[in-house]
Amino acid sequence: MKITGIALKEIAHRKVNFLLSCLSVAVAASVFILANGLLESTSLQTEEIIAQKEIETRNHMASLEDDMRKHMKGLGFNIYIFPEGQDMSEVYDKGFASKTMPEEYVTKLANSSIVMINHLLPTLTQKVTWPEQQRTVILIGIRGEVPMAHRNPMKPLVDPVEQGFIALGYELHNALKLKVGDKIMLLEKEFTVKMCHDERGSKDDITIWMNLTECQELLDKKGRINAILALECNCATIDRLAEIRKELSAILPGTKIIEKGSQALARAEARMSAKQTAAKQIAILKSQRDALRAKRESLAAMLVPFIGIMSLAGICLLTFINTKDRISEVGLFLAIGIKSGAILALFLVRSFIVGLGGGILGVLSSAFIIRVAGGTYFNNYTVQQLMSVELSLVIIIAMPVFACLASWIPSFWASRQDPAEILRND
Amino acid sequence: MTDALIHIKGLTKSYSSKAVGKVLAVQNVDLELNKGDFIALKGPSGCGKTTLLLAAGALLSPDAGEVLIKGRNPYKLSQPERSAFRAENLGFVFQSFHLVPYLTVMENVMLCELAGSGKDIKTCVTELLEKFGLTKRLKHLPSELSVGEQQRVALARAICSGASIILADEPTGNLDTENGKRVLEYLADFAKNGGAVLMVTHDHNAGDYAFRHVDMVDGKIIQQ
Numbered sequence: 001m002k003i004t005g006i007a008l009k010e011i012a013h014r015k016v017n018f019l020l021s022c023l024s025v026a027v028a029a030s031v032f033i034l035a036n037g038l039l040e041s042t043s044l045q046t047e048e049i050i051a052q053k054e055i056e057t058r059n060h061m062a063s064l065e066d067d068m069r070k071h072m073k074g075l076g077f078n079i080y081i082f083p084e085g086q087d088m089s090e091v092y093d094k095g096f097a098s099k100t101m102p103e104e105y106v107t108k109l110a111n112s113s114i115v116m117i118n119h120l121l122p123t124l125t126q127k128v129t130w131p132e133q134q135r136t137v138i139l140i141g142i143r144g145e146v147p148m149a150h151r152n153p154m155k156p157l158v159d160p161v162e163q164g165f166i167a168l169g170y171e172l173h174n175a176l177k178l179k180v181g182d183k184i185m186l187l188e189k190e191f192t193v194k195m196c197h198d199e200r201g202s203k204d205d206i207t208i209w210m211n212l213t214e215c216q217e218l219l220d221k222k223g224r225i226n227a228i229l230a231l232e233c234n235c236a237t238i239d240r241l242a243e244i245r246k247e248l249s250a251i252l253p254g255t256k257i258i259e260k261g262s263q264a265l266a267r268a269e270a271r272m273s274a275k276q277t278a279a280k281q282i283a284i285l286k287s288q289r290d291a292l293r294a295k296r297e298s299l300a301a302m303l304v305p306f307i308g309i310m311s312l313a314g315i316c317l318l319t320f321i322n323t324k325d326r327i328s329e330v331g332l333f334l335a336i337g338i339k340s341g342a343i344l345a346l347f348l349v350r351s352f353i354v355g356l357g358g359g360i361l362g363v364l365s366s367a368f369i370i371r372v373a374g375g376t377y378f379n380n381y382t383v384q385q386l387m388s389v390e391l392s393l394v395i396i397i398a399m400p401v402f403a404c405l406a407s408w409i410p411s412f413w414a415s416r417q418d419p420a421e422i423l424r425n426d
Numbered sequence: 427m428t429d430a431l432i433h434i435k436g437l438t439k440s441y442s443s444k445a446v447g448k449v450l451a452v453q454n455v456d457l458e459l460n461k462g463d464f465i466a467l468k469g470p471s472g473c474g475k476t477t478l479l480l481a482a483g484a485l486l487s488p489d490a491g492e493v494l495i496k497g498r499n500p501y502k503l504s505q506p507e508r509s510a511f512r513a514e515n516l517g518f519v520f521q522s523f524h525l526v527p528y529l530t531v532m533e534n535v536m537l538c539e540l541a542g543s544g545k546d547i548k549t550c551v552t553e554l555l556e557k558f559g560l561t562k563r564l565k566h567l568p569s570e571l572s573v574g575e576q577q578r579v580a581l582a583r584a585i586c587s588g589a590s591i592i593l594a595d596e597p598t599g600n601l602d603t604e605n606g607k608r609v610l611e612y613l614a615d616f617a618k619n620g621g622a623v624l625m626v627t628h629d630h631n632a633g634d635y636a637f638r639h640v641d642m643v644d645g646k647i648i649q650q
Binding site for chain 2: 001003006009010012013014328329331332333334335336337338339340341342419420423
C-alpha cells in the first residue's frame with residue numbers, strides 16, 4: 001500500500017469534496033491569469049495605438065516637412081540677389097528690378113563653394129502690357145533650378161516651364177476663361193497653357209510664368225536676368241542676412257541682397273510647435289496608458305490577493321471538512337500504528353493532487369474564457385498573446401504548493417489527533 | 427520483571443467534563459494478560475471497560491499506575507516510537523469495525539503495511555482471508571460486505587499485523603449470533619495459538635469462548 005494510492009482511492013470515493021476543492025484552486029488560478037490577461041491586453045492595445053500614432057505623426061511631419069520646403073520657396077530664409085547698382089526703392093515699389101545682370105552669375109554662384117544657399121532660381125521679371133488681351137501683366141521667365149556643382153543633387157523646389165508653355169495666375173485664366181491645354185497668343189507668339197494657379201491674393205494672380213530663354217527673347221534681354229532667388233539658406237546665427245551677404249560679396253561683388261519675407265521664422269516655429277504638439281500628444285497617451293495600467297494593477301493588487309485568500313480559506317475549510325469526515329479513519333490509522341507523519345502526508349498528497357487538478361482546470365478555463373470573451377473584455381487578443389506557456393506552467397506548478405499550504409493546518413490537526421479520544425467517542 | 431504480555435498495575439484514569447466535572451473512569455486496577463489468555467472484560471456501560479482497554483493498548487496515558495507491554499512501558503516512548511511499538515505488538519478490533527470505506531477487503535487488511543513493520547504480509551493475508559471465508563470478497567468494498575464479513579476483515583487486519591496481542595472492543599456487538607460465534611472462535615483460536623486476547627463485551631455468550639472473565643463496576647475490577 002502506498003500513500004498516493006490511498007489518496008487517489010479516497011479522491012475517487014469523495015468526488016464532491018475533491019471537485020469543490022479543485023474548483024477553489026481553479027478560481028484562484030483563473031483570477032490570477034485573467035487579471036494578468038486584462039492588464040496585458042490593455043498594455044498591448046495602448047502600445048498598438050501609440051505605435052500607430054507615432055507612425056501617423058511621423059508621416060504627418062514628413063508631409064509637413066515637404067510642404068514647408070515648398071512654402072519656404074516663397075517665404076523661407078530666402079533671399080533675392082539683385083544686379084549691381086539697382087535702386088532698391090524701385091524694387092520695393094515695383095516688386096522687381098529694372099537693372100539686369102548676366103545669366104552667368106547664377107552659374108558662377110552654383111559653381112562656387114557657397115554653403116549657405118541650397119537652391120538657385122534665376123529669373124527675369126518685368127511688367128508688360130499684354131497687347132492681345134489689352135491688360136497689364138507681370139511676366140516672369142524662369143529656367144528652374146540651377147544645380148549646385150559641389151552638392152549632392154536635391155529635389156527641385158520649382159519645376160521649370162518648358163518652351164512653348166505658360167503658367168497663368170488666377171486673375172488671368174479666370175478672366176480670360178482659359179484652361180490647361182488652351183492656346184493663347186502673347187506678344188505675337190503662341191503659347192499653350194500648362195498650368196492655371198489658384199487664387200493667391202497677390203501679384204501672382206496677374207503673373208505669367210514662362211521659360212526664361214523665351215522670356216529673354218520676348219523682352220529682348222537675351223542672356224540677362226534681373227534677380228536670382230536663393231532658397232533655403234542655412235544660417236547658423238540670427239543675423240542670417242549679414243552671414244549670406246558676407247559669403248556672396250566674395251563671389252558676386254556689388255550685388256544687392258534682400259531677405260524675402262520674415263514669416264519664415266513663424267513658419268518654422270509653427271512647424272516646431274506642430275512637432276512638439278504631436279510629441280506631447282504621444283506623451284499624454286503614454287501617460288494615460290501608464291495611469292490606466294497603474295489603476296488596473298492596483299485593482300489587481302487588491303483583487304488577486306483577496307481572491308487568493310478566499311480560495312485559501314475555501315481549501316482550508318474543505319480540507320477541514322474532509323478531515324472531520326475521515327476522523328474515524330484517522331483514529332484507526334493512529335491506533336494500528338501508522339505514524340502522524342504518514343497521515344499528514346496522506347492529506348497533503350490529496351491537497352497536492354487537488355492543486356494540480358485545480359491548476360490545470362484554472363489554466364484551461366482561463367484559456368476558454370479568453371477565447372470566448374476575448375472580443376468583449378480582452379480587446380480581441382488571442383490566448384497565445386495573453387497567456388504565455390511560462391505563466392501557465394508556473395500556475396500549474398504553484399497551485400499544488402498553494403493547496404498544500406492552504407490544507408496544512410487541518411491536515412496537521414488531523415495527524416495530531418488523540419486516537420483514544422476518537423475511538424472512545426466512536 | 428513479569429512474563430505477562432500486558433501487565434497493568436494500579437491503573438487510574440479520570441476524565442473531566444463540563445457537565446459532570448471530574449469522572450474517575452478506572453481506579454487502581456491491576457490486570458495481567460499472559461500468552462494464551464483470552465480475557466472477557468465485562469461490566470455495565472460506563473464502568474470503565476473501554477478506558478482500561480485503550481490504556482492497555484498504549485492509546486490512553488494513565489493518570490497513575492503503570493502499563494507494561496512485553497515488559498516495556500509504551501507511555502515512556504515518544505509518539506512515533508509508541509506508534510511503531512503498537513504496530514508491532516498490538517492488534518485492534520472495534521465494534522464498528524473501522525474499515526476504510528474506499529479500500530477493498532485486501533487493501534484494508536494490508537493497511538498495517540503502512541505502519542511500517544517492513545514484513546511481507548501478503549501471503550499471511552491471503553491465507554487468513556481464505557481461512558475467514560473472504561477469498562471471493564478480496565476486491566469488494568466494505569459497503570458491499572455483510573456486517574459479519576466486515577468484522578472478519580477487521581479481525582484479519584488485527585491478526586495480520588503480526589501482533590501477539592489483540593484488543594477487541596465489543597467485537598460481536600453488531601453481529602448476529604452466527605457471525606458473532608465465528609468471530610469468537612477465531613479469537614479463541616488466536617489465543618490458543620500463542621497469542622493473547624483482551625475483549626470488552628456485553629455479550630453473555632461471548633463469555634463462553636473466553637478463558638478468563640473479569641468483571642468491572644464503577645472503574646474497579648470486582649472479580650477475576
